[in-house]
Amino acid sequence: xxxxxxxxxxxxxxxxxxxxxxxxxxxxxxxxxxxxxxxxxxxxxxxxxxxxxxxxxxxxxxxxxxxxxxxxxxxxxxxxxxxxxxxxxxxxxxxxxxxxxxxxxxxxxxxxxxxxxxxxxxxxxxxxxxxxxxxxxxxxxxxxxxxxxxxxxxxxxxxxxxxxxxxxxxxxxxxxxxxxxxxxxxxxxxxxxxxxx
Amino acid sequence: xxxxxxxxxxxxxxxxxxxxxxxxxxxxxxxxxxxxxxxxxxxxxxxxxxxxxxxxxxxxxxxxxxxxxxxxxxxxxxxxxxxxxxxxxxxxxxxxxxxxxxxxxxxxxxxxxxxxxxxxxxxxxxxxxxxxxxxxxxxxxxxxxxxxxxxxxxxxxxxxxxxxxxxxxxxxxxxxxxxxxxxxxxxxxx
Numbered sequence: 001x002x003x004x005x006x007x008x009x010x011x012x013x014x015x016x017x018x019x020x021x022x023x024x025x026x027x028x029x030x031x032x033x034x035x036x037x038x039x040x041x042x043x044x045x046x047x048x049x050x051x052x053x054x055x056x057x058x059x060x061x062x063x064x065x066x067x068x069x070x071x072x073x074x075x076x077x078x079x080x081x082x083x084x085x086x087x088x089x090x091x092x093x094x095x096x097x098x099x100x101x102x103x104x105x106x107x108x109x110x111x112x113x114x115x116x117x118x119x120x121x122x123x124x125x126x127x128x129x130x131x132x133x134x135x136x137x138x139x140x141x142x143x144x145x146x147x148x149x150x151x152x153x154x155x156x157x158x159x160x161x162x163x164x165x166x167x168x169x170x171x172x173x174x175x176x177x178x179x180x181x182x183x184x185x186x187x188x189x190x191x192x193x194x195x196x197x
Numbered sequence: 198x199x200x201x202x203x204x205x206x207x208x209x210x211x212x213x214x215x216x217x218x219x220x221x222x223x224x225x226x227x228x229x230x231x232x233x234x235x236x237x238x239x240x241x242x243x244x245x246x247x248x249x250x251x252x253x254x255x256x257x258x259x260x261x262x263x264x265x266x267x268x269x270x271x272x273x274x275x276x277x278x279x280x281x282x283x284x285x286x287x288x289x290x291x292x293x294x295x296x297x298x299x300x301x302x303x304x305x306x307x308x309x310x311x312x313x314x315x316x317x318x319x320x321x322x323x324x325x326x327x328x329x330x331x332x333x334x335x336x337x338x339x340x341x342x343x344x345x346x347x348x349x350x351x352x353x354x355x356x357x358x359x360x361x362x363x364x365x366x367x368x369x370x371x372x373x374x375x376x377x378x379x380x381x382x383x384x385x386x387x
Contacts, residue, residue: 010371010375011367011368011371014370014371014374014375015367015371018345018370020352020367045378046374046378049374049377049378049381050346052323052327052381052384053327053342053346053347053377054346055323055324056323056324056327056328057226057230057347058229058230058233058239058242060225060226060229060243061243064221064225064229064243064246064247065218065221065222065225066218067247068221068225068247068250068251069215069217069218069221071247071251072214072217072251072254073251073254073255075254075255075256075257075258076255076258077210077257077258
């Protein structure tokens with residue numbers, strides 16, 4: 001076994017007072033300590049230092065935890081999206097679109113719509129790089145056909161536009177920050193549960 | 198059985214926001230004391246500790262469970278404290294009460310349920326001496342002593358936080374305490 005020099009002993013003593021020595025190391029240190037009174041005095045000084053450092057801690061102000069809990073924001077990860085409203089809006093839009101198409105078909109406008117779509121494709125082919133502009137033109141023609149087909153189509157289109165807007169709005173809106181009070185009440189219940197366990 | 202910090206984080210993320218209170222309960226003392234040593238002002242330490250908890254809560258989904266929660270918390274706290282220290286000059290609070298209109302100054306009356314006035318004064322002096330002695334240490338020792346004795350982090354946690362080998366942490370803490378022992382010589386003997 002290697003002999004411990006003064007520096008090693010001081011380091012081990014320091015670690016021991018800080019609770020960092022294993023059983024075997026402690027036993028070895030105890031043998032060294034048994035030999036001399038000077039080391040025992042050093043140990044007492046180290047213990048006094050640890051005690052003084054601990055005594056210099058400040059107390060946390062009362063209600064600190066509850067104050068933090070009460071000021072918790074609604075973080076991004078809490079804003080879990082609810083798909084109920086967007087789904088309802090999408091269904092509404094689909095129904096309105098179906099109604100518009102049905103209204104158009106009843107008036108024999110389906111053929112007109114088909115012609116408009118063909119016109120769109122033809123225009124797109126001709127336009128080449130101007131595809132986007134041509135698409136808009138074709139879409140406008142199709143809508144024009146639909147709207148002019150009947151009053152029902154017009155109403156359904158209006159409804160469709162409304163649902164579509166609501167759908168976009170519901171997807172963009174943010175969740176309201178949660179009310180901290182129920183959180184604090186639940187925290188108290190959880191704390192009691194944990195303490196009972 | 199007490200849930201691990203990392204389990205609590207998972208529960209909070211799963212919607213049990215109220216369990217964040219348990220994490221605050223576990224760390225508030227250590228965090229406030231650590232920040233108090235860094236900022237040397239109790240009020241500022243509490244304010245910053247609150248900010249740190251809010252910051253942690255806001256970024257909880259970015260917590261990597263492979264690491265310890267305590268290490269993450271104290272890293273955020275350390276950065277926040279350093280930012281604040283950079284922003285302002287530290288104001289040192291005197292233990293002496295400023296003189297009032299009658300010229301009647303003296304020491305603050307300290308609340309206590311036991312120590313005699315002599316002991317109370319001695320404790321204040323000792324507390325001041327410890328604060329000053331830590332403050333006089335080279336920054337790297339000061340930081341480690343604060344993390345160990347006020348943040349109450351384990352040697353492993355400090356090694357992870359400071360990105361240092363464990364042996365270096367042990368050695369620096371030993372050296373730091375040796376320096377403190379020398380500086381506090383008179384106070385340690387009584």
